[in-house]
Amino acid sequence: MSSLQPIHALNLDSVQQQTFIQFFQSLPEKPPTTVRIFDRNDYYSVHGVDAHTAAREVFSSIANIKKMGIEPNRLDYLVLSKGNFEILIKKLLLVRRYRAEIYVAEGSVKNSAWQLKYKGSPGYLSQLEEVLGEGLGSNDDNSPCLMAVNIKTDAVSKGRLLGVACITPGDYQMAIVEFTDDDLLTELETITVQMAPSECLVPQTENEDYKALKQVMARANVTVTKLKKAEFSTEGLHQDLNRLLKFRENQQQDAHAFPETRKELAMTSLAAVIKYTSLLNDSTNFARFRLSTIQAECFLHLDAAALAALNVFPELGDSSHAHSRSLYGLLDRCRTQQGKRLLGQWLRQPLRDINLINERLDVVELLVNRSQLRLQLHEDHLRRIPDLQALSRRLTRKKANLHDCYKIYQAIKRLPALLLCLAEANHATVHSSLSEPISELKEDLEKFEEMIEATMDLDVVDRGDYLVKPSFDELLQNLNDQLEELQTAAEKELNLAARDLGFDSGKSIKLEQNPQNGFFLRVTLKDEQAIRGNKKYTILEAVRAGVRFRTKKLESITEEYSQIKLSYEKEQDKVVTEIVGIAAGYSECLFCLSHILARLDVLVAFAVAASTAPYPYCRPAITESLDELVLKDVRHPCLEVQEGVSYIPNDAAFKRGSCLMHIVTGANMGGKSTWMRSVGTAVVLAHAGCLVPATSASIPALRAVAARVGAADREDKGQSTFMLEMIESAAILRTATSDSLVLIDELGRGTSTYEGCGIAWAIAEELAIKSQCFCLFATHYHELTRLASLHPGVVVNSHAEASVVDNQLVLLHKISPGPATHSLGIHVAKLADLPDSIITYAEEKQAQLETNLFETEAAVKSKEVSEGQKIIEEFLKQCKEIQRSTTSDEIMMKEVNKLKQNLLHHENKYVRSLLV
Structure with missing residues (x-):
């Protein structure tokens, strides 16, 4: 029987199965990150390796996989319902960042040839909107950013010129940039973080630079797609841009008028993105896109x-989105979808302009201090704002309906109350950056509001109907009259039933209507006995609200009402098309309004996060001067909101001339990494325009924050912990400058102790002396604490306090000046409940190794010194002999220099130390 299951599951006989297997095996080779799905009308199927991928994603198990065909030519397959298909597509594209190909049969799915009908990738979801409609990422940004990169290497200078282009169809934005980069592509990584593409297009080549690019994209979780080099051609690009770009009034209608088009290499990348996304296949994209330069600096x-x-x-x-899991989760108190998207953008793109940062801080500080204003905005106004950006795009693409138009209408109707609320703030920044632009857009949208009121039947919206006013069209009016007559007839049935059953019409017995049952009557559950067994009435269902039933006459009215309403809706569709066409003209205003409301939403979210924290946040003072960075009682915002955590704050101070680098030592779990992350997080929050978790903060406007924190292998990328440390450290050394904050934790693991210590020492010294950046450098190499005495005024020691009380380790989580006095690794091992026998043996071995190491070092030192002293003594004797035997000072110096050169060839450390 088991051999029949596959045939039953796919409803194919053995010949049809074999035919499909032959077709499937004839398909071109593909990477495992592309999944092929076959649309079989009522369900979908996935085959081969893709079946295993789909089974793990949808069912977390491969138990549902079956086999088709006969040995030795059998093929694994998995059948998916439409619901499971949607789950699979979302997980593949939005989580795994895979690609999907959907094949559709022309004619019967049993015998016809299959055609590739739809494609989807992390950066290109437009085609799949046809398949899934609104199902694709209703809570996500379903119009992601797509990037393309072309690299040109100068054979003479060996420099790398990069041309980068990004398109975000949902925002109708094109952005390009052209720049030179190092061999690690550090600038490209920064731009990738800022733009957050889901997918990156590159030419098909084995060039070493593209291998480095692939590593950059892997670190940023961006899917890399290789295209033929011919796709990166600007042939025909000028004409394409003339159709896609939106020109200003009185601007020359020629793409060459944009200075960006002079960046030739970036234009090749832009050409590739435009072809890949098939923008020209959709006429609603014409004259909509803006072209700009990416301003990473x-x-x-x-x-x-x-x-x-x-x-x-x-x-x-x-x-x-747990508050304690990430900074985004902590701050995501946004009420709108556009606000959530903007919050992500602000965290990827913290500002450097002090005036812009202070503008945000002005509003956030006001909202923190004015609790009633904050609550009105957060709990009342913003929560009622729909995703205007998505609705604007639906209008532009002529895919909107009356319900969408009504959502927009509701948002516009709320603007006067919102403006009144903002006016109560009586604040110049709120007025200029929020109230004034909202007010101007409200005036522009008044005609939209009037159009909806003139065309929509607002009286029936409460019952879930979105209809055109009957009076707007003669035929609609006629159909509406018939509907009203049927409504009256239904009400007569209610009165008849009420008299028959002895109930009070409209009170103990009611007439109701829904899409499933049409017209029906309802009584409470306790009155059910009055209709039970009565042949005049048919019970439909019993629910908590009561018993639903109807008469034969009411059933007849429902049927007629449904037919007329269907005719009404068909006629109405023609009018709706006209309304949507007119409404599309307001999409630009709606897009601008969406952005301003998103800005307000994020600023309110910042204020809510700060005001609901366990301890107060403070407004940071953002300074032009790079002389100091000071945080008083800084806390980690995510950790302090965890249940059961009593957070211990710490200070962090950097000042040129006294302290640029902290060498941080102390026990594991003592709070070193948390302190470092607290400082980095506070700096990012301040630059994003948010208050920071501290009692006071003075932060310079920095250029960069770089970090090497945490240890993790990347086995799938062929990178060990040590390799990953070295890659990240190399990037830090190339980019760190005096206006950077660098956080490095436990560098040098994964290799020998002395080698690791040497690397950590060299990197720390480079950052302190050459880069002169603000730096926290946590380490278990106590040798690095000597840097403070070698470089006074630049390097200082700090440590995480810990004590041993009654042979028990007590971690104080307090950062204090000076180096840690001793290592407490064995005490930490006790906390981890290692067996006593292991602890005892470790203590014995530690004592033995420390003794042996001391004795060895002492012996080596003694031997080196005695040998060195003999060599120096012999050198001096020879010099004295030369002085006696030569009469010319010139000859004497030549001979002495020869002796000195011989001396320099000695390997003795004592001698070398004297000669250096």
């Missing part, structure tokens, strides 16, 4: 390692 530079180290965003696929 306007924002605080953050690479993928810094984002991960500071937990700025939750892990890919984590939809919990």
